[in-house]
Amino acid sequence: QLQLQESGPGLVKPSETLSLTCTVSGDSISSSNYYWGWIRQPPGKGLEWIGSIYYSGKTSYNPSLKSRVTISVDTSKNQFSLRLSSVTAADTAVYFCARIAYCSAGYCYGINAFEIWGQGTVVTVSS
Amino acid sequence: IQMTQSPSSVSASVGDRVTITCRASQPCSSWLAWYQQKPGKAPDLLIYAASSLQSGVPSRFSGSGSGTDFTLTISSLQPEDFATYYCQQANDFPLTFGGGTKVEIK
Numbered sequence: 106q107l108q109l110q111e112s113g114p115g116l117v118k119p120s121e122t123l124s125l126t127c128t129v130s131g132d133s134i135s136s137s138n139y140y141w142g143w144i145r146q147p148p149g150k151g152l153e154w155i156g157s158i159y160y161s162g163k164t165s166y167n168p169s170l171k172s173r174v175t176i177s178v179d180t181s182k183n184q185f186s187l188r189l190s191s192v193t194a195a196d197t198a199v200y201f202c203a204r205i206a207y208c209s210a211g212y213c214y215g216i217n218a219f220e221i222w223g224q225g226t227v228v229t230v231s232s
Numbered sequence: 233i234q235m236t237q238s239p240s241s242v243s244a245s246v247g248d249r250v251t252i253t254c255r256a257s258q259p260c261s262s263w264l265a266w267y268q269q270k271p272g273k274a275p276d277l278l279i280y281a282a283s284s285l286q287s288g289v290p291s292r293f294s295g296s297g298s299g300t301d302f303t304l305t306i307s308s309l310q311p312e313d314f315a316t317y318y319c320q321q322a323n324d325f326p327l328t329f330g331g332g333t334k335v336e337i338k
Contacts, residue, residue: 142327152267152275152318154327165325201274205322217322218265218280225274 107131109202109223117196117230123189127202127223128182135160135180138214140205143176143187145198146225155200158185159207192230199225233258233321237330243338250306252317252333259299260323266295266304267318269332275318279304309335 113125127141134141142157156166158176166174175188189196203222206215234257244250254264262282267275277286279295282302292307306313314337319330 151332152269152320152329154320154329157325157327167326203274205327208322216277216280216286217263218277218286218320219267219275220277220280220286222274222276 107204107221109204109221111200111202111223111226113226113228115227115229117192117228118232119193119230120191123187123192123196123228123230125187125200125202125226125228126184127186128184129204130183133180134178134183134185138207140165140207141178141185142203142205142219144201144203144219145196146201147195147198153198155187155189157205194230197228197230199227201225233260233323233328235319235321235328235330237317237319237333239333240331241334241336243336244309245338246309246311248309248338250309250313250335252304252319252335254297254302254304254319254330256300256302256321260321262298263321263323264295264297264302265320265322266293267320268313268315269318270315278317280322306335 108130110128117123140157143155156176158164173190178185203219206213206217236255264282266279269275283295294305316332316334
């Protein structure tokens with residue numbers, strides 16, 4: 106059964122870089138059928154998509170975060186990672202990783218929605 | 233694509249029919265998903281492709297719409313349905329979510 110698990114520091118200082126890893130078990134991250142994504146949720150607020158990555162390394166980012174975000178994939182470890190630089194208190198949130206289908210030319214190779222989610226990890230930005 | 237959900241909250245009783253709407257600022261074909269989120273948990277996928285019921289989701293949940301206007305309907309609200317619901321367009325990057333609708337006990 107496919108499972109995703111986020112890991113990383115729960116506390117990051119302002120101006121530093123937030124780094125999280127999502128470990129995929131029960132399926133290969135090298136599957137050509139899916140994108141792997143990061144979503145966050147500030148306390149008491151809604152969901153915000155951060156970005157997604159394909160196994161080939163192809164990425165797409167939220168324009169509001171693009172200048173600070175890097176998502177990478179390590180197929181040998183079946184993991185993908187998030188780096189968010191120059192963090193402020195506004196980046197305090199629960200960070201989720203999730204899987205969504207790869208779509209091309211109007212055809213989707215799986216369910217075109219975030220079908221599988223990690224449990225989420227709380228990251229607090231504070232000195 | 234901006235996603236606007238309404239209402240932002242609704243009070244309802246067990247057995248009530250509840251309808252939540254989601255409007256996209258641009259057409260997103262039928263690439264619209266609905267999620268349910270309970271406090272402290274990750275969202276659960278309910279509906280994808282506007283009207284397809286995710287495996288294991290009760291049939292009292294249904295979705296409809298295409299283009300810019302979409303609806304999630306709970307036909308007979310159950311105690312476990314009190315939660316926050318989000319829509320999300322999957323037509324194109326950047327992916328975007330609606331602001332959420334909190335379904336509360338009346």
